[in-house]
Amino acid sequence: MGLKTDAGRAVKLAKNILASRRAQRRLTAKLAEQPPLEPHRFRIGVYFADGKVNLYQLRQWYAPLVELAKTHPVLVLSRASGAALQLLDESPLPVAYVRRVADLERVIHQQDLHVVFYVNQNAKNFQMMRYGRRWHVFINHGESDKMYMTTNQFKAYDYALIAGDAARARLDRVLWDYDFDKRAIPIGRPQADHYLDGTELPYTPDERxxxxxxxxxxxxxxxxxxxxxxxxxxxxxxxxxxxxxxxxxxxxxxxxxxxxxxxxxxxxxxxxxxxxxxxxxxxxxxxxxxxxxxxxxxxxxxxxxxxxxxxxxxxxxxxxxxxxxxxxxxxxxxxxxxxxxxxxxxxxxxxxxxxxxxxxxxxxxxxxxxxxxxxxxxxGDTTPGATTERFHAAVDHLLAEWERFAALHADDPVDDDEGEADDDELEATA
The missing domain is CATH 3.40.50.2000 (Glycogen Phosphorylase B;)
Structure with a gap:
């Protein structure tokens, strides 16, 4: 039984390696077709370290982020080749493929990101969160009463954008010594303002x-x-x-x-x-x-x-x-x-x-x-447009706070160039 299990794992690993290499080749070709990112254009980043199976977590933010990008351009940072391939095909926002930490550092310094959003709790989030002089903000991929929504990992982020009073009460029951007034910013559900944006129903409405x-x-x-x-x-x-x-x-x-x-x-x-x-x-x-x-x-x-x-x-x-x-x-x-x-x-x-x-x-x-x-x-207020307004106000607040802290610490030394030897060749492609 043990040999059979080991053999199965070996086959799966081999398939993953082959899939990773194929995806990497396709991605290399696709990236060669992309125009270079304009330097210093993006102040807002969305960090996504997962494979394409979890892209649903990012997709639900497309419409609100596209709306935000009209005022503050937004860049998606993708760590996995499979997800990056899919994103380059479907994302309405510019995408940077940053498989290695060195790639991540290059984009960070070229773009001067002030605010970085996270839609999940992937362990690789910490490879991005090591960089100071920017706000790391958890925006999650949905509102619910699942136990995931009360994780102590909220404390790892500078701020969290939460839905409303219920989310705050839920966190307050679990998190100790957390500054809700400062770090948990209620915005509602900006996705709801876009539920029917440009959508053609896949059926003809009738009496059903x-x-x-x-x-x-x-x-x-x-x-x-x-x-x-x-x-x-x-x-x-x-x-x-x-x-x-x-x-x-x-x-x-x-x-x-x-x-x-x-x-x-x-x-x-x-x-x-x-x-x-x-x-x-x-x-x-x-x-x-x-x-x-x-x-x-x-x-x-x-x-x-x-x-x-x-x-x-x-x-x-x-x-x-x-x-x-x-x-x-x-x-x-x-x-x-x-x-x-x-x-x-x-x-x-x-x-x-x-x-x-x-x-x-x-x-x-x-x-x-x-x-x-x-x-x-x-x-909170679900009047059309109200939650989008709160989302944009929260981002404006974070950018203003960045400017304030940047001015206060303008003469401080910068240590963002300390590299990490954590660039695994194999990565999630699914």
């Missing part, structure tokens, strides 16, 4: 009720086992398809099934069910959505069904009917101190009973009124 089912992945441990595809998904989607009065938008997490074969099989079954339903009725126009853009789904759906994840709060920001699947794993940690204490739950039951529950919440005016309180608590 549109149901968004957007489950998360299975999780890597019991405490984070929030995924519902295997427990709820197949029976739920099958029941919705059978009514003839619903249109399903199915948007699974991109990591669905990476650890659990049964979860992957359930995911494939749902996709097959949607394909079959469309083949039998061309007017149904059910949607399997694995595209890079998140926003139109949240705004267009009449009712949404999501797992405990950032999708709860992305939808909450839209202020429309919402159900959350109740995890079947008893070890799953559910924080009921926030919205989850009053949300509309969907238990894993028969398809017919889950369908009845969906219909109940979709047409319950009282549920929608109760939702309003939580929208305000999590995001």
């Amino acid at each position: 009720e549109v149901v968004l089912y957007a489950p998360t992945w299975e999780g890597d441990r019991g405490a984070a086992a929030y995924g519902s595809i295997a427990s709820h998904g197949v029976h739920l989607v099958r029941a919705l398809l059978a009514t003839g009065r619903h249109r399903v938008i199915y948007r699974p997490h991109p990591r669905s099934g990476v650890l659990d074969p049964a979860y992957a099989a359930a995911n494939r079954e749902i996709i097959d069910e949607l394909r079959q339903a469309n083949a039998e009725d061309a007017t149904a126009q059910h949607v399997y959505d694995d595209g890079p853009t998140l926003g139109w789904q949240l705004a267009a759906a009449d009712v949404a069904i999501v797992d405990i994840s950032a999708m709860v709060y992305d939808r909450l920001a839209a202020g429309k009917p919402l159900l959350i699947t109740r995890p079947v794993n008893p070890a799953a940690q559910v924080d009921t101190s926030g919205y989850l204490q009053a949300c509309e739950w969907l238990a894993a039951e028969t398809g017919e009973r889950m369908l009845a529950r969906v219909d109940e919440v979709a047409h319950d005016e009282g549920a929608l009124e109760r939702l309003g309180y939580w929208v305000e608590r999590y995001f």
